[in-house]
Amino acid sequence: MFAVLISALTTTPSSGVSIGIVLGDPSGLSLKFWGVGNNTALQLHAGGGGFIAPAKLVLSGSLLFHTALTRQTPINGYIGAGVYAGMHVRPAGDYGIMGIQMPFGLEFILSEAPLDIFVEIPPIFYFTTYGDVGFSLSMGVGLRFLLR
Secondary structure: OHHHHHHOEEOOOOOEEEEEEEEEEOEEEEEEEEEEEOOEEEEEEEEEEOOOOOEEEEEEEEEEEEEEOOOOOOOEEEEEEEEEEEEEOOOOOOEEEEEEEOOEEEEEEEOOOOEEEEEEEOEEEEEEOOOOEEEEEOEEEEEEEEEO
């Protein structure tokens, strides 16, 4: 089965939009705009919930740079930079959070079906409305449908 999946992989699209879901911290809608530059894309997430830091609403956007990890298999790795903003929950009350994120991950784009499967971990440097400054790791696994 793994061999079939690998044989169906292709390189990054030069243009188009991917729309789907991301599950993790937080979970929600995921959009990706291809063709911003050579092997680059703009990724947007909007969601809530989460396992590590429960959130009512989180919005994030990142510019991602893609590269094939090996010449034998076109599995793409990516790294990027972006912003993170949200409304989180804690026992003493809700609080706002803003920060800078640097997502990195792996992406599988199927050629047989217009699907984009990804896994990412964006480290976030943040500050909150109650005065904290810190570092956090988020995570997500997602599936998007590629509109060409």
